[in-house]
Amino acid sequence: MQISRKxxxxxxxxxxxxxxxxxxxxxxxxxxxxxxxxxxxLAKILKELALQGFLQSFKGINGGYKLAMPRxxxxxxxxxxxxxxxxxxxxxxxxxxxxxxxxxxxxxxMHAFWNTEQDRVIKxxxxxxxxxxxxxxxxxxxxxxxNSKQPVxxx
Amino acid sequence: MQISRKxxxxxxxxxxxxxxxxxxxxxxxxxxxxxxxxxxxLAKILKELALQGFLQSFKGINGGYKLAMPRxxxxxxxxxxxxxxxxxxxxxxxxxxxxxxxxxxxxxxMHAFWNTEQDRVIKxxxxxxxxxxxxxxxxxxxxxxxNSKQPVxxx
DNA sequence: GGATACATGGACATCTGAAATCCATGTTGA
DNA sequence: TCAACATGGATTTCAGATGTCCATGTATCC
Numbered sequence: 001m002q003i004s005r006k007x008x009x010x011x012x013x014x015x016x017x018x019x020x021x022x023x024x025x026x027x028x029x030x031x032x033x034x035x036x037x038x039x040x041x042l043a044k045i046l047k048e049l050a051l052q053g054f055l056q057s058f059k060g061i062n063g064g065y066k067l068a069m070p071r072x073x074x075x076x077x078x079x080x081x082x083x084x085x086x087x088x089x090x091x092x093x094x095x096x097x098x099x100x101x102x103x104x105x106x107x108x109x110m111h112a113f114w115n116t117e118q119d120r121v122i123k124x125x126x127x128x129x130x131x132x133x134x135x136x137x138x139x140x141x142x143x144x145x146x147n148s149k150q151p152v153x154x155x
Numbered sequence: 156m157q158i159s160r161k162x163x164x165x166x167x168x169x170x171x172x173x174x175x176x177x178x179x180x181x182x183x184x185x186x187x188x189x190x191x192x193x194x195x196x197l198a199k200i201l202k203e204l205a206l207q208g209f210l211q212s213f214k215g216i217n218g219g220y221k222l223a224m225p226r227x228x229x230x231x232x233x234x235x236x237x238x239x240x241x242x243x244x245x246x247x248x249x250x251x252x253x254x255x256x257x258x259x260x261x262x263x264x265m266h267a268f269w270n271t272e273q274d275r276v277i278k279x280x281x282x283x284x285x286x287x288x289x290x291x292x293x294x295x296x297x298x299x300x301x302n303s304k305q306p307v308x309x310x
Numbered sequence: 311g312g313a314t315a316c317a318t319g320g321a322c323a324t325c326t327g328a329a330a331t332c333c334a335t336g337t338t339g340a
Numbered sequence: 341t342c343a344a345c346a347t348g349g350a351t352t353t354c355a356g357a358t359g360t361c362c363a364t365g366t367a368t369c370c
Contacts, residue, residue, distance in 0.1 A: 002157030003245040004357070015264050027316065041359055047318070060367020061315045076268075090158040109170050109293040113231075113283055117276075124275070128268055138264040159328070182345065196330055202347070215338020216344045 007083040009037045010045050014054065014079055018071050018130040019139040027064035052082045077125035093118045162238040164192045165200050169209065169234055173226050173285040174294040182219035207237045226285035235280060248273045
């Protein structure tokens, strides 16, 4: 895997939105400025996130975006895959099962390793969600959320 | 990180060479054919690996490459970094410490996660080396190495 | 109802680096 | 002298990531 800038932007935007009260609507301009993300590019990303059900969009003046689902349900992995598609540490793993499988598939000396590594990465990225972050130290200006119980990330 | 095809080729080539007795010299053509790697591209890769001290090259007829150091000393990470340079799961981590550090560095809600993830990946890739692979099942045709004690990969 | 501040959508431009190829040259052993 | 190999460098291809522009639609406010 490689976290593309696009995914990183998406994550930052989602984290930013998640830092505020659930009903606050954040505009593209606001997020772009706060997170130093190219405005037009961010617009694309947010639209995509909305299409994929992560965000709810509001048009017109005072428009913008807010989370479309509870923070607990939004994992890093889901955001990243929404932007980049499925991620793989190595083509060796990506091609497992199809006809482009690596030529020494069955006996590939490294295959077991890549598989293990792949699982580990997926598990890690799945283990963090928007409810498990330390918003206070990151966005002190954000109003505190009502239910501020923060599940600890699985080590 | 993302394992580029180049790194994958390099790994496969190194694994192939490591499967044989230490004094066997493998030609580019031989490796290219066995591992299905574009011949000219592989030539570049092997030359680079030689320059960086992983392989020893032999010119002229019957020329080729053999390992330049004990298999134990060649980790996956070292090969990958030789091909791609330092790897990072996210620019957030790459820029740590320099002036392009992410704008919310100190309070970035995700920074701790990426750091942990980065360490984990590095540790994993460092934990496998050319001495810890199951060559028998992968290269049955390869003559068995003399010292065939195979350290088990750290789980 | 007009001005304003938003999102939308699509086309376009840029840029980068991975991946691959070509070919001319040097080296060695039979 | 030939065959089989490595070396070196220039060049190409190509896709995808990244970013920009602009015309259009929509909701709110005065």
